Amino acid sequence: MTRDRLSSLVGLCVASLGIALSLSPTASADPPSWNGEYAITFIVGPKSGTSMAAGQPEVQYTDTYAFRSSCTSGNCTATIISGPAPRNPTVPVPVQFTWDGSSWTQVSDFQWDCMMPDDTIQWNPARADVRYTPQLDGSLSGTMHTEILSGACQGTLDMHMTAERA
DSSP: HHHHHHHHHHHHHHHHHHHHHHHHHOOOOOOOOOEEEEEOOOOOOOOSSGGGGGGGGOOOOOEEEEEEEETTTTTEEEEEEEHHHHHHHTTTTTTTEOOOOOOOSEEEEEEEEEEEETEEEEEEEEEEEEEEEOOOOOEEEEEEEEEOOOTTTEEEEEEEEEEEEE
């Protein structure tokens, strides 16, 4: 290859690289956000787990909530700012989620309302780990893993939820 052709080739490569870099999307560190009204559908599909509650029938339902998120010093939270109160009165409010880098998460201690065979309720201590993961279509796919710590419903319970912009 002649010196002139080599110089032209190198020049073309450098120019192409410059154009490619100028067209590349800039790396963005936009903070995560969960803002606006979302319809949360609870109990999507069958429940699973070791608790007798996993086999008890429950009806799927949807409630609409408004979320507001904010980030401070790299820590991002999303808080439910309006909507119906939790159906279980022992769930701590306000309900708040923390961004872990891929999902909005929340851990809470509450009392599980264990339905007994005679249709009475026994309140059992429980801890829930809730996770909502953003999807490409703008919705969030949710899971709730509950450890019912003692009582008649002792064991684990897993259920799925969805969150879609209302």
